[in-house]
Amino acid sequence: MLKQKMRAIAFPFLNKITNLILKIWSRFSPSPLSPNPQHIFILRNNDLGDLLIITPLFAALKQYNPTVNITVGVGNWASSILHENPHIDHILPINAPWFNKGIPAPQQTLWHRLRYLSQSPEITALRQLKPDLGIDIFGSSWGAMLLLQAKISRRWGVAGYGGGEGAMEFCIPYHPDMQVGRSALRFAEALGATALPPCRPQLFLTAAEQEEGQTLWKGLGINKIKIVIGPGFDGDARYWGLANYQAIIAHFSQRQDLALVLVGGEGDRLQGSCFNPFPITNLMGQLSLRQTFALLAGADLVLCNSSMLMHAAAAFNVETLVLLGSAFRNPGQHDRQWGYQGNYRSLGGEQATVGEAIAQVESLLKGLKAP
Known part of the structure; x- marks a missing residue:
């Protein structure tokens, strides 16, 4: 507590000193x-x-x-x-x-x-x-x-x-x-700009990348609802936790109309083994960033943390449920700062339960149909 108070006192002071130094420095760069x-x-x-x-x-x-x-x-x-x-x-x-x-x-x-x-x-x-x-x-x-x-x-x-x-x-x-x-x-x-684009990320895939994504999905789930899941890793309070994702996957993995795919970076590869008991395709640590984008472009639903995956899904207007960890005590604040209009929902903070997440996914699936 004492350290926090000291930081609260020191930071504004240091900021003022730094800004003064920068102001003097900038005088030499008109x-x-x-x-x-x-x-x-x-x-x-x-x-x-x-x-x-x-x-x-x-x-x-x-x-x-x-x-x-x-x-x-x-x-x-x-x-x-x-x-x-x-x-x-x-x-x-x-x-x-x-x-x-x-x-x-x-x-x-x-x-x-x-x-x-x-x-x-x-x-x-x-x-x-x-x-x-x-x-x-x-x-x-x-x-x-x-x-x-x-x-x-x-x-x-x-x-x-x-x-x-x-x-x-x-x-x-x-x-x-x-x-x-x-x-x-x-x-x-x-x-002076007045014509502004929508507040939604912009990603541009080549024709070859789009074809690669389509080919991946053809091998994973023809005539199925395509769901990408990005559980991240444990140990970060911003993330929802692997056990919670396990419970969701256990609930939905038996459905024959769903194609479930796990994605994540190289650092997530080892933790992906905890999902091995389930009939789910585990691509954690196996795709490049651009390959992940191509996979997302063809998805119907994304379940993820507040992470890169959330923003990439927004770029392709994919229906997304963002599951927030306990660090986000005010999910509304998170959504105002990092969320999107349309095809976006969040659930989390300290009060989120697996049951609520399953209910949200069930609700979203009702609006989705297999091709």
Whole structure:
């Protein structure tokens, strides 16, 4: 308790000091008047779902100004999300060691962050591109320092979240009740855009990828309702727990009209063995990210945690039931910030039960028919 109080006192103080330093630093990188930037760099070195939910911003910027050059800086773990996206001109590796799960926590220390800012060839590559506007979607002091190190003269960020305001020409205010994708679209509005795409992730599959997904489903469940399940792993309070997913799968696995498929990353492969007793196809750790997208594109229903899978399912308008772990004490808050309109339901928090989840799935299945 004492440590929490000390942090509550120290954080605002440190934030003020950091912003003062950034403001002084930014004085050496003046912002010229350029109302219509021709090259925009967008920093999103965070996790997979974080990138997916803000993809409508790229379309909004291109629709407003088709000639603008858009470079997106992402971690290597997320770059395939942007493949085939017609609204992006360049994907730049930015493996910045902060605010992501793509880099192990022991490699995100203060020393690692400062070394990245001072020595990374990725920042050198960004500087050589000479974008005239840089946008830190996350909104942090570290993102602001990256834009300053890259010598980007115009810098935009988020006020009231992770800092960095002192270095910015413009900030959108952080709003915890605004959907994250809609919040990102405010950057396009600030440039003058009025025609905005829906707040739904955008994924673009090649014809070959679509065919691969269709082929996978043909081998798994012809004339069946196709259900993708992403249980994740135990030990994270944001996730619903493997035992709960086992109970749901035990209930539905005997139905002959359903094709049940488990998916997950390489780290989930070992935990997938707990589902072996059930007649279910286990592809955990066996599909690439793009192959997972292709499988989702052909699915009828997705059951998952608040994770990448939730956002990817939204991209294809697949009916989705999101099962929230105990960390989400206010599911409504989660949905306002991370959820979607249409083909989306959530259940969870501390009060969720397996019986309630089964009832929700039964309700959704009534609206679905096998081909």
